[in-house]
Amino acid sequence: MQLLIFILVYPLLWCISMLPFRLLYLLSDAVYVIVYYLIGYRKSTVRHNLEMAFPEKTAKERLRIEKDSYHHLCDMFLEMIKTMTISEKEINKRFTFSNLEVYTNLEQKGKSIALMCAHYASYEWVISMNNHIKFKGFAIYKRIANPYFDKLVRDIRSNFKATLITTKETIPTIQENERKHLLGVYGFASDQSPKASKAFHWTTFMNIKTPVHTGAEMLAKKFGMNVIFLRVKKIKRGYYEASFEVLSENTKSFPDYQITDHFLRLVEQQIHEFPAYYLWTHKRWKHTA
Numbered sequence: 001m002q003l004l005i006f007i008l009v010y011p012l013l014w015c016i017s018m019l020p021f022r023l024l025y026l027l028s029d030a031v032y033v034i035v036y037y038l039i040g041y042r043k044s045t046v047r048h049n050l051e052m053a054f055p056e057k058t059a060k061e062r063l064r065i066e067k068d069s070y071h072h073l074c075d076m077f078l079e080m081i082k083t084m085t086i087s088e089k090e091i092n093k094r095f096t097f098s099n100l101e102v103y104t105n106l107e108q109k110g111k112s113i114a115l116m117c118a119h120y121a122s123y124e125w126v127i128s129m130n131n132h133i134k135f136k137g138f139a140i141y142k143r144i145a146n147p148y149f150d151k152l153v154r155d156i157r158s159n160f161k162a163t164l165i166t167t168k169e170t171i172p173t174i175q176e177n178e179r180k181h182l183l184g185v186y187g188f189a190s191d192q193s194p195k196a197s198k199a200f201h202w203t204t205f206m207n208i209k210t211p212v213h214t215g216a217e218m219l220a221k222k223f224g225m226n227v228i229f230l231r232v233k234k235i236k237r238g239y240y241e242a243s244f245e246v247l248s249e250n251t252k253s254f255p256d257y258q259i260t261d262h263f264l265r266l267v268e269q270q271i272h273e274f275p276a277y278y279l280w281t282h283k284r285w286k287h288t289a
Contacts, residue, residue: 006148017084021238024082028074036070042281046070049280053206053271068276075237080124083156088131091160095125095240100132102244106226107134109249112174112183114220114227116247118191118267119279121232122240126187129230129242130161136177137162139187140170140215170215174223186225188216190260191267196287201257205264206271208285217259221251227259229266234277 019027035041046069050062057065083091097103106113113135117123130137139157141164144150154164165173170186177184190213191205199211200218220227227247235241245266247259271278 002146003148006146013081014084016078016081024078025075025237028078032071032074035074036067045283046280049284052208052285065275069280072277073281076122076124079122079238083124091125091128092131094238095122095128095242097132098241098243102246103133103228106228106246109226112223112225113185114216114225115185115187115230116190116216116227116263117187117230118270119189119282120267120270121234121277123189123232125240126230127157127160127162133185135183135185137185137187138173139164140167174219178223190216190263192282193284193286201260203261203264206268208288210285211287212260212264214257214260217251217257227251229263231266231270234274
């Protein structure tokens, strides 16, 4: 059944990926109407999240953020499909880096790098970073249930020199790379909520006490990696600009969880600037104190 679903859906995805961007965004507008007004995809979750994150805003203000966030979500979903056939030249034009030298200077330190980012703006096109760096790129992700679509996603990322590894594969992969003296940059989207039973640290995120992922910081300390934050800004529809900020070049000099807390404060800054570009459909505060 999973193979049959893949065989039926793949040609449609490929055809969508071949659309010029002008038509792609017209399709996104239509998908928005279906997802938001007809299906109401996770609308209750989005509203709950916005109420918790922005209690000071009026219902009208939160509704505007809600609708804008669904518009952005549909754009990003179709941009992800576009990645199947987008050229290196095109993605480099649409996803740029304002201070790449901050990252490249860190490469020269001779240590692997933990890159921390959020589910904000375009986290899918971050893979274009591999067109500009020397280190091998690894992205930690959640495996897709359908193995055929999972392989498709892995293959798409490999076209941009990115290797996807699951959470369970992360430590063995880093250990093997360390054994081979292979320097890498490991991408962690660390702003989502872990299972409460596996939480080592609780802190505030958008003024709400909640468990947070600490894997990026703990692995950086364990394997002596430098830590950098990737901030993504949406310039206009289909165009993004990323910038880097070094969080630590000596992780063991920081008290436990200080780097993680600093990362979350930077994510909050992004959200407050343009809240519609955050992934509000995820149950971010399903565990609170």
